Amino acid sequence: xxxxxxxxxxxxxxxxxxxxxxxxxxxxxxxxxxxxxxxxxxxxxxxxxxxxxxxxxxxxxxxxxxxxxxxxxxxxxxxxxxxxxxxxxxxxxxxxxxxxxxxxxxxxxxxxxxxxxxxxxxxxxxxxxxxxxxxxxxxxxxxxxxxxxxxxxxxxxxxxxxxxxxxxxxxxxxxxxxxxxxxxxxxxxxxxxxxxxxxxxxxxxxxxxxxxxxxxxxxxxxxxxxxxxxxxxxxxxxxxxxxxxxxxxxxxxxxxxxxxxxxxxxxxxxxxxxxxxxxxxxxxxxxxxxxxxxxxxxxxxxxxxxxxxxxxxxxxxxxxxxxxxxxx
Amino acid sequence: xxxxxxxxxxxxxxxxxxxxxxxxxxxxxxxxxxxxxxxxxxxxxxxxxxxxxxxxxxxxxxxxxxxxxxxxxxxxxxxxxxxxxxxxxxxxxxxxxxxxxxxxxxxxxxxxxxxxxxxxxxxxxxxxxxxxxxxxxxxxxxxxxxxxxxxxxxxxxxxxxxxxxxxxxxxxxxxxxxxxxxxxxxxxxxxxxxxxxxxxxxxxxxxxxxxxxxxxxxxxxxxxxxxxxxxxxxxxxxxxxxxxxxxxxxxxxxxxxxxxxxxxxxxxxxxxxxxxxxxxxxxxxxxxxxxxxxxxxxxxxxxxxxxxxxxxxx
Numbered sequence: 001x002x003x004x005x006x007x008x009x010x011x012x013x014x015x016x017x018x019x020x021x022x023x024x025x026x027x028x029x030x031x032x033x034x035x036x037x038x039x040x041x042x043x044x045x046x047x048x049x050x051x052x053x054x055x056x057x058x059x060x061x062x063x064x065x066x067x068x069x070x071x072x073x074x075x076x077x078x079x080x081x082x083x084x085x086x087x088x089x090x091x092x093x094x095x096x097x098x099x100x101x102x103x104x105x106x107x108x109x110x111x112x113x114x115x116x117x118x119x120x121x122x123x124x125x126x127x128x129x130x131x132x133x134x135x136x137x138x139x140x141x142x143x144x145x146x147x148x149x150x151x152x153x154x155x156x157x158x159x160x161x162x163x164x165x166x167x168x169x170x171x172x173x174x175x176x177x178x179x180x181x182x183x184x185x186x187x188x189x190x191x192x193x194x195x196x197x198x199x200x201x202x203x204x205x206x207x208x209x210x211x212x213x214x215x216x217x218x219x220x221x222x223x224x225x226x227x228x229x230x231x232x233x234x235x236x237x238x239x240x241x242x243x244x245x246x247x248x249x250x251x252x253x254x255x256x257x258x259x260x261x262x263x264x265x266x267x268x269x270x271x272x273x274x275x276x277x278x279x280x281x282x283x284x285x286x287x288x289x290x291x292x293x294x295x296x297x298x299x300x301x302x303x304x305x306x307x308x309x310x311x312x313x314x315x316x317x318x319x320x321x322x323x324x325x326x327x328x
Numbered sequence: 329x330x331x332x333x334x335x336x337x338x339x340x341x342x343x344x345x346x347x348x349x350x351x352x353x354x355x356x357x358x359x360x361x362x363x364x365x366x367x368x369x370x371x372x373x374x375x376x377x378x379x380x381x382x383x384x385x386x387x388x389x390x391x392x393x394x395x396x397x398x399x400x401x402x403x404x405x406x407x408x409x410x411x412x413x414x415x416x417x418x419x420x421x422x423x424x425x426x427x428x429x430x431x432x433x434x435x436x437x438x439x440x441x442x443x444x445x446x447x448x449x450x451x452x453x454x455x456x457x458x459x460x461x462x463x464x465x466x467x468x469x470x471x472x473x474x475x476x477x478x479x480x481x482x483x484x485x486x487x488x489x490x491x492x493x494x495x496x497x498x499x500x501x502x503x504x505x506x507x508x509x510x511x512x513x514x515x516x517x518x519x520x521x522x523x524x525x526x527x528x529x530x531x532x533x534x535x536x537x538x539x540x541x542x543x544x545x546x547x548x549x550x551x552x553x554x555x556x557x558x559x560x561x562x563x564x565x566x567x568x569x570x571x572x573x574x575x576x577x578x579x580x581x582x583x584x585x586x587x588x589x590x591x592x593x594x595x596x597x598x599x600x601x602x603x604x605x606x607x608x609x610x611x612x613x614x615x616x617x618x619x620x621x622x623x624x625x626x627x628x629x630x631x632x633x634x635x636x637x638x639x640x641x642x
Contacts (some may be wrong), residue, residue, distance in 0.1 A: 042451050053441060053442040058462070065473055149626065149628070151575070151622065158379070161380060167391065265578040
């Protein structure tokens with residue numbers, strides 16, 4: 001009932017607008033006027049700006065995802081073209097029976113959650129340090145954010161060297177503390193955490209920038225009020241300031257999780273090949289390996305759809321949240 | 329994290345306020361600790377880069393015989409690795425620029441068009457919202473979900489035939505992949521460019537645009553005369569962000585160019601396989617290569633750090 005009234009109002013407005021324009025120009029039926037009447041007065045004229053790019057994105061993103069879903073239902077392998085006449089879910093049942101797939105899914109999940117949490121924590125710490133009225137603020141901020149401007153391919157080279165067994169900085173520091181060397185890349189139980197550490201190094205600056213914007217948006221009175229109440233600095237941040245960073249935390253988390261899902265470039269470059277170190281295989285690396293090294297196109301597409309659904313599970317609620325707050 | 333820092337702070341304040349107060353009057357122990365924390369983090373972020381830089385100037389015996397973060401000394405200093413890395417990567421620098429620069433410019437322009445058409449024009453929010461939602465969601469798509477169709481698509485397009493006139497001029501036909509990379513990067517970069525421009529256009533003052541509308545200016549004219557000239561700062565942000573993203577991306581180059589032996593191989597693709605062989609890894613070479621590949625984005629970052637920060641924060 002309410003909805004009907006609303007639409008009625010909307011179209012009423014539009015008709016008035018459209019009518020005026022139309023009367024001045026031509027009489028009789030015109031598809032342009034009809035479209036404008038339906039969608040709003042500028043619809044047709046503005047479409048020259050947004051429609052071609054939108055179609056390009058529609059084709060390359062959404063068209064490709066639907067196509068990918070179709071391929072995942074075929075048995076397409078090797079060279080040639082997929083046969084779309086026989087569609088079934090065979091590739092998905094194969095994935096569930098493949099221990100490599102299950103391991104990769106688990107690793108993806110661990111990397112996603114672990115990386116996001118440690119990066120948020122470090123980023124928040126950095127933002128608070130930077131926000132304490134320090135000198136050379138710009139210099140500190142610029143250097144903390146610097147790794148973010150580097151390619152995964154470049155940072156993978158640095159960290160391959162940092163984690164080197166004999167001469168890497170990490171093992172040198174550890175042995176100087178009297179501990180034994182650790183095989184960071186070679187040990188399947190450790191490598192995922194090493195990768196997480198390297199990714200944290202690269203993206204903590206990003207979390208810092210987001211949190212810093214959030215901190216700067218909090219009115220000074222909130223700090224003052226907490227001081228007057230006699231709260232310690234720790235208490236003030238914990239009770240008063242950090243709860244107000246909810247928005248920053250949510251948007252930073254979503255972006256970080258998407259970065260973690262994309263960690264393919266880093267793992268590929270770490271070893272210079274499709275096969276990441278044992279214990280560090282994630283869905284992104286498995287998908288590309290199945291497709292481009294093993295030519296199992298249909299199976300790779302099924303892995304890709306799994307990854308896509310995981311992303312949708314994270315991004316969907318976020319976009320809905322932003323939409324409801326009118327931020328879209 | 330922050331808790332830890334504060335707790336530490338407390339202990340040290342009690343231990344040595346006298347010493348620091350005497351040395352640096354005006355700075356209390358809390359400030360000293362704050363700066364120590366800041367400097368500690370500074371070294372955390374710089375050590376991997378510093379270690380890479382000094383290693384790139386070492387000979388093989390220097391790499392294995394000295395501390396990874398110590399500068400090369402006398403006999404172990406060499407430019408050889410930089411020269412070798414440049415020989416391997418030099419063509420990649422040019423190839424990367426060939427697609428990264430056009431793709432950056434085109435995606436920024438189209439992003440500005442799209443955001444303008446969806447922000448400063450009057451059509452119903454009810455219909456605009458799904459178009460916007462699809463564009464925003466496009467920012468977060470994991471590219472793995474489109475890779476197989478992307479390969480299929482480009483293998484179906486007879487780009488080699490269409491560009492026959494270029495090959496007739498003596499250009500290596502591997503360079504067809506440059507065109508593929510430009511179009512692909514534009515398509516997948518458009519969503520983020522649109523989102524960045526939209527956040528800017530939403531906060532732009534309507535007065536001038538309303539006035540121009542009352543004078544009967546067309547949408548195209550308003551864009552050219554009012555919106556585009558005011559978009560300068562956002563173009564800086566988007567161009568810098570997009571250039572960094574496109575230059576740094578490995579996945580699409582791996583799928584579309586496939587092999588580093590291609591004449592059109594981008595720098596990241598060559599770097600990913602550099603210095604790894606059956607005999608072991610040449611870390612000095614890998615470090616020198618990493619720096620050469622990072623130079624363009626580092627230069628952009630150092631020159632336009634503010635715009636870069638704005639781009640990532642939005």
